Every structure is written in structure tokens, then in C-alpha cells.
Amino acid sequence: MNIDQVRQLLRGALTPVAATSLIGLGACATGSVNQAQMTETQAAIRGAQEVGADDAPQAALHLQYAKEQLADAETIADDDPERANRLLMRAESDAELAIALAEEAELRTEAEETRNRIREEREQHL
Amino acid sequence: MSYLLKTTSSALAFACLLALSACGTTPPSDELVAARSAMTNAQGGEAARLEPEELRQAELALQEAERAHEDEPGSQLERDLAYVAERKILTVQARARQTASRNELEAEREAYTEDLEQANLSRQQRLDAIDEQLAEVRGQLDERGDVIDEQTEALRARESELVAQQQELNETRQERDAAQQRLAEAMAALEEFATLRREQEDLVITLNGSVLFESDESELMGTAERRLQAVAQALQGRDQSTFVVEGHTDSRASDSYNQRLSQARAESVRNFLVSQGVAESDIRAVGRGEAEPVASNDTAEGRANNRRVEIHVTKTDQRQSSR
Known part of the structure; x- marks a missing residue:
């Protein structure tokens, strides 16, 4: 069985599948993108901005990815809502990572301050 | 999917x-x-x-x-x-x-807290040690204070003792001064009717016989007693002395008569002086007769001078004497 034969076979088998898939997609399309996912993703991006992801280079990078993928998802929302939903998931995961990295950066600054404070106190009291 | x-x-x-x-x-x-x-x-x-x-x-x-x-x-x-x-x-x-x-961070904070507690603990221990040392020093100071108080008290006692001694000394000195004053006055009074001379360490008081006795008498004249009172005073003013009363005559009568007369006269004077307070043990009487003239017996004046009573005053050695 060569590749052409397989393709032949697949095409014949897929015809009814393609039809049902189209129907499924159509069903999805009528509901458009998952609004809950959309809301979650937007909230995550806002959250990242609120914790200062723009100020930490690594976090800023992932926030940027999140924004771009959200924009892409919005662009294809009507044409390919399924892909758009997954773009939203990707965007959300980047936004969540941005939050964690931003918080890590902030914690690093705080830790440095705390260490300095402890050092000062040591010098003062010990 | x-x-x-x-x-x-x-x-x-x-x-x-x-x-x-x-x-x-x-x-x-x-x-x-x-x-x-x-x-x-x-x-x-x-x-x-x-x-x-x-x-x-x-x-x-x-x-x-x-x-x-x-x-x-x-x-x-x-x-x-x-x-x-x-x-x-x-x-x-x-x-x-x-x-x-x-x-x-938490571990570092805990380590710091622990170190801080340790530091506070050792600080407290040092403070406690210092407190202990202070208490010890205070105790030593208290002890020293007590010793100083005792010494101060002893010094005060010694001081008042010295003041008392000083006062006693002053009193003694005043008494002595007064005694010397009395002696000087008595000696001055004495010089009106007696002659004084020094013979080595001795003082010799010479009383003319005519102011004491009638001729050939060994009883004192009334007027003699007043004068001899002055002599007694002078003698008593001298401390630590012994007295010898010597009777002397001129050479007109016999030796033996003169010896008896001079002895009797010396004893009269001695007895009177004893009656005036001169200690009996310190004074004795000796009759010299005519043996020790001080002038010629050829003239009336010379003989008058030879008729005399001498009182020899000898200072006794203060170390061995006791009155």
C-alpha cells in the first residue's frame, strides 16, 4: 500500500467525517469562541499588568506573547473559533507565567531589601 | 477535539x-x-x-x-x-x-532573631556579672567603711585623751607656776631678814641668831616665829629637797656649852618648821657649836655674825626620792 492509495482511502473515508466535522464546527461557530475562556484570558492579562509584568523583562516578554495571541484569537474568532479558543488558552498560560515571573522579580527586590535590612540590624545590634 | x-x-x-x-x-x-x-x-x-x-x-x-x-x-x-x-x-x-x-529569607530572619536572642542573653549575662562585681565592691566598701568608722572612733577617743592630758598638763604647769610664784615671794620675804648663798648644789639660808633667840636661850622669841613661818613657806615651796638645820655659836663660852646650845637651838628651829608643815622625815637638826665661824670672834660684830642658824637645802635625786 503506497501513500497515494492511503490518501485515496482516507479521502473516501473522510468525506462523511468532513461533513460531520463541518457540522460540529458550524455548531461551535454559532457559539463562537468560548466566552468563559476569553474572560479568563483577559483577566489574566490584566492581572499580569497589575503586578508590574511590564517592568520585568522576562515577564514583559510573556505578557507580550499573551497579548499577541489574544489579538490573533480575536482576529480568527469567527473563522476558526476552535483554534481561537486554543490561542486563548495559550495566551492565558503566557499571562499566568508573566504573573509568576513578575511576582518573582518583585519578590527578588523585596528579598534584597529585607536582606539589607537584616544586615543593617545585625551591624547595629550584634 | x-x-x-x-x-x-x-x-x-x-x-x-x-x-x-x-x-x-x-x-x-x-x-x-x-x-x-x-x-x-x-x-x-x-x-x-x-x-x-x-x-x-x-x-x-x-x-x-x-x-x-x-x-x-x-x-x-x-x-x-x-x-x-x-x-x-x-x-x-x-x-x-x-x-x-x-x-x-525566613531562615535568615530566624537566624538573625536567634543571634539577636543569643546576643541579648550574653549581654544580660555580662550585665549580671557586672552587677555581681558591683555588689562585691559595694560589700568591700562597706567593710572598709566599717574599719574606717572604727579607726575614726579610736582616733577621736585618742584625741580626747590627748586633750585631757594636755589639760592636765596645763593644770600641773599652772600649779607649778603658782608654786614657783609662791616660792619666789617667800624667798623675797626671806631676804629681808636672812641671807641666801649657794654652796655647790646646796642653798644655804643663814638666819642671824639675834633675830631668833635671846642671849643664851634656846627657846624661839615671839618675833622669830613670824619670820620662821616665811622660812617654812619657802622650804615647802621647794620640791624634792631635804633640809639640815645647823646651829652655830661664837667662841665666848666653852666648847661643850656651845655645842649643846647650838644643838638645842637647831632643834627648836627644826621643831617649829615641822609644826609649820615641813615633813619631819625631810629635816634634821645638827649642832655645830663654835667650830665653823664665818667671821672673827674678836669683834662684837664678828661674834654677832657667828651666832647664827643655817638651813642647808639639798635637792634630792628625783629618780630615787619619794616624799
Whole structure:
């Protein structure tokens, strides 16, 4: 069985599948993108901005990815809502990572301050 | 999506199986490679220890991507799911680093607190030691204070003793001065009717016989007694002395008569002086007769001078004497 034969076979088998898939997609399309996912993703991006992801280079990078993928998802929302939903998931995961990295950066600054404070106190009291 | 596939006909399932066998060699997507690598990393690192629950969630996400890879290698679904899984793993790792950092800080803070407590403890111990030393020094000072008080008291007692001695000395001195004054007055009075001379260490008081006795008499004349009172005073004013009363005559009568007369006269004077308070043991009487003339017996004046009573005053050695 060569590749052409397989393709032949697949095409014949897929015809009814393609039809049902189209129907499924159509069903999805009528509901458009998952609004809950959309809301979650937007909230995550806002959250990242609120914790200062723009100020930490690594976090800023992932926030940027999140924004771009959200924009892409919005662009294809009507044409390919399924892909758009997954773009939203990707965007959300980047936004969540941005939050964690931003918080890590902030914690690093705080830790440095705390260490300095402890050092000062040591010098003062010990 | 996978649900959709599962609900399709058996024909589709068959086709898929064929596709899988055909794509068995298709390598995992870049996204899946990255996710797997991240997971290996996370499982060997702090994340597994510090964030096990979150890491398990990320593992589920990775498994979903793996299933998508098995279902349709290299598919966009696999890529998307792997992408999401990798982000989740990275997120868990970031959280784990934060937790580790917080724990580290907490440990440092605790170490500082512990060191601080230790430092306070040793400071307190040093303070206690200083307090103890202070108490000891205070005790020593108190003891020394007591000794000083005792010494001060002893010094005060000694001082008042010395003051008393000084006072006593002053009184003694005044008494002595008064006695000397009385003596000087008595001697001055004496010089009106007696002559005084020094004979080596002795003082010799010479009284003319005519002021004491009638001729040939050994009884004192009334007028003589007043004069002899002055002599007694002078003698008593002298301390630590012995007295010898010597009777002397001129040479007109016999020696033996003169000896008896001079002895009797000397004793009369002695007795009177004793009656005036001169200690009996300190005074004796001696008759010298005519043996020791002080002038010629050829003239009336010379003979008058020879008739005399001498009182020899000898200072006794103060060390051996006791009155």
C-alpha cells in the first residue's frame, strides 16, 4: 500500500467525517469562541499588568506573547473559533507565567531589601 | 477535539490507525520537546519538593499534549497543548523559586532573631556579672567603711585623751607656776631678814641668831616665829629637797656649852618648821657649836655674825626620792 492509495482511502473515508466535522464546527461557530475562556484570558492579562509584568523583562516578554495571541484569537474568532479558543488558552498560560515571573522579580527586590535590612540590624545590634 | 474524533465512525478510527502507523516516525513538535525538557527539569528540581500539587496539574497538561501527539503527531493541537503545558511547568517553577526564596529569607530572619536572642542573653549575662562585681565592691566598701568608722572612733577617743592630758598638763604647769610664784615671794620675804648663798648644789639660808633667840636661850622669841613661818613657806615651796638645820655659836663660852646650845637651838628651829608643815622625815637638826665661824670672834660684830642658824637645802635625786 503506497501513500497515494492511503490518501485515496482516507479521502473516501473522510468525506462523511468532513461533513460531520463541518457540522460540529458550524455548531461551535454559532457559539463562537468560548466566552468563559476569553474572560479568563483577559483577566489574566490584566492581572499580569497589575503586578508590574511590564517592568520585568522576562515577564514583559510573556505578557507580550499573551497579548499577541489574544489579538490573533480575536482576529480568527469567527473563522476558526476552535483554534481561537486554543490561542486563548495559550495566551492565558503566557499571562499566568508573566504573573509568576513578575511576582518573582518583585519578590527578588523585596528579598534584597529585607536582606539589607537584616544586615543593617545585625551591624547595629550584634 | 479528541472527543469529536472518538465519536466518528469506525472508518475514521481505522483511518486514524493507518495514519498513526504511517506517522510513527514523525518527531514530536518543538513545543512538545520544550515541554518535556521543562518537565524533566522541574521534576529534578525544587518544584517537585515545594509545589507538588501544581506540578501534578502541569503533568496532566503535558499528558494531554502527549495524547494529542499520539493521536496526531505534529498537529496544531499537540503544539498548542504542549505550549500551554510548558508555560504551566515554567509557572510552577517560578512559584517554586519564590517559595524557596521566601523560605530562605525566613531562615535568615530566624537566624538573625536567634543571634539577636543569643546576643541579648550574653549581654544580660555580662550585665549580671557586672552587677555581681558591683555588689562585691559595694560589700568591700562597706567593710572598709566599717574599719574606717572604727579607726575614726579610736582616733577621736585618742584625741580626747590627748586633750585631757594636755589639760592636765596645763593644770600641773599652772600649779607649778603658782608654786614657783609662791616660792619666789617667800624667798623675797626671806631676804629681808636672812641671807641666801649657794654652796655647790646646796642653798644655804643663814638666819642671824639675834633675830631668833635671846642671849643664851634656846627657846624661839615671839618675833622669830613670824619670820620662821616665811622660812617654812619657802622650804615647802621647794620640791624634792631635804633640809639640815645647823646651829652655830661664837667662841665666848666653852666648847661643850656651845655645842649643846647650838644643838638645842637647831632643834627648836627644826621643831617649829615641822609644826609649820615641813615633813619631819625631810629635816634634821645638827649642832655645830663654835667650830665653823664665818667671821672673827674678836669683834662684837664678828661674834654677832657667828651666832647664827643655817638651813642647808639639798635637792634630792628625783629618780630615787619619794616624799
